[in-house]
Amino acid sequence: MKESDKNIENLIDKMMAENTLESPSMDFTSKIMSQVLESEKSKSKVYKPLISKTTWILIGIALAFLFIYNVYFVGTENNLDIGKSYTDKISAIVSGIHISKTIIYAILIVPFMILIQVGVLKNYFDKKYEL
Known part of the structure; x- marks a missing residue:
């Protein structure tokens, strides 16, 4: 078993000696990043109203x-x-x-406050997920 391991190791050493170390081109990173940006743009969702x-x-x-x-x-x-x-x-x-006056005030004010919160949250999420 040890003899076959030594043969394999010698074979690998010869193969490594024959091959030279390859380095990427100078603009390798910019090419990869441009491909990533293109793929992100294609995956982005188009706004569709409810x-x-x-x-x-x-x-x-x-x-x-x-x-x-x-x-x-x-x-x-x-x-x-x-x-x-x-x-x-x-x-x-x-x-x-x-119906008490407090309940009437709540019935009148709660929808107004919900509308305000919806507007605020919509602006928050639009800014958060803006590209």
Whole structure:
């Protein structure tokens, strides 16, 4: 076993003596870094909004339609009776509920604060992940 190890070691020594040490070119690092940057650019994600423009347009059209419908058609005599009966039922259900001023203030302020936090966090993450 030792004899075969010595033969292998002698063979490796001869092979190492025949080959000279190769060094990379002078601009090796810049070439590698340019390839890394190109691969990073190709991997970067393109911003895609959560709600597309067409969806926003459809939501706007639906809201406009509801507004126009409410202004021109709900105020007529036929719909007034139906609306009044629903209003009476809703007021009968809600009349037993008492809400303190603190709860009302919280209901009004919390959505506003959430919107502010969303804006602040969006700016923070945009700056953090900016290339």
